[in-house]
Amino acid sequence: MTLIAQRLQTIRSALPAGVTLVAVSKTYGAEQVQEAYDAGQRDFGENRVQELETKAHILPADCRWHLIGHLQSNKVRFIAPYVHLIHSVDSLALLKEISKQAVKCGRTIDCLLQMHIALEETKYGMNEDELFGLLHVCAGAPLPNVRIRGLMGMATFTDDQVRIRQEFVALKNCFTRAKNKYFAHDSDFDQLSMGMSSDWQIAVEEGSTLVRIGSSIFGTR
Ligand SMILES: *Cc1c(COP(=O)(O)O)cnc(C)c1O
Numbered sequence: 001m002t003l004i005a006q007r008l009q010t011i012r013s014a015l016p017a018g019v020t021l022v023a024v025s026k027t028y029g030a031e032q033v034q035e036a037y038d039a040g041q042r043d044f045g046e047n048r049v050q051e052l053e054t055k056a057h058i059l060p061a062d063c064r065w066h067l068i069g070h071l072q073s074n075k076v077r078f079i080a081p082y083v084h085l086i087h088s089v090d091s092l093a094l095l096k097e098i099s100k101q102a103v104k105c106g107r108t109i110d111c112l113l114q115m116h117i118a119l120e121e122t123k124y125g126m127n128e129d130e131l132f133g134l135l136h137v138c139a140g141a142p143l144p145n146v147r148i149r150g151l152m153g154m155a156t157f158t159d160d161q162v163r164i165r166q167e168f169v170a171l172k173n174c175f176t177r178a179k180n181k182y183f184a185h186d187s188d189f190d191q192l193s194m195g196m197s198s199d200w201q202i203a204v205e206e207g208s209t210l211v212r213i214g215s216s217i218f219g220t221r
Contacts, residue, residue: 005039007217024214027221030058049075070124073097081105087152087193090114102145110149117167118156135182150191151175164199168206
């Protein structure tokens with residue numbers, strides 16, 4: 001068994017049923033992604049459209065590609081025909097563009113709304129007011145061919161486990177408020193993307209349904 005296969009197995013065996021492992025393959029070569037694929041992994045995350053495109057063309061067609069990094073509106077059209085889930089929607093303008101491109105492709109695109117939960121200024125994402133503003137608009141005038149499946153967030157890059165947990169709890173609470181207010185009768189709003197190599201155990205304890213793990217599978221970048 002390869003090292004990548006071993007690491008995948010270790011992580012998978014620790015994940016509760018209902019939590020999806022997204023193997024974050026950014027910066028790693030297609031051979032390593034193939035190795036994970038051969039070990040049964042199908043969900044892969046990339047943070048750049050160009051790199052996602054390149055790997056999606058090389059890897060087998062049944063891979064499910066997740067866009068987890070910032071997405072510019074003018075790049076949506078490249079991934080719209082096949083992307084599995086976009087984790088990083090943080091504006092109504094972007095959601096509208098995804099809707100437009102999804103209509104053109106004749107498919108529905110699943111999206112998560114990215115929340116800013118960390119202390120760092122540089123990370124993308126919305127605050128709760130912005131989230132509820134967006135959801136309010138979408139509730140009044142639903143966008144065709146996009147499905148808002150839940151929320152995504154990245155905790156502060158810190159050793160302070162208490163802080164990380166607080167941020168995940170805050171994100172889960174925000175998810176619950178959004179669900180109760182806008183998706184009470186919609187079982188499609190059911191995904192919470194949180195947790196990376198350094199903090200996925202805490203994220204799972206606090207209700208994550210999608211963990212995005214790169215270096216713990218593929219090695220240090
Ligand atoms: C790179 C990245 C990850 C994975 O990070 P690791 O520390 O390698 O597990 C998860 N989420 C996002 C948004 C990323 O950009």
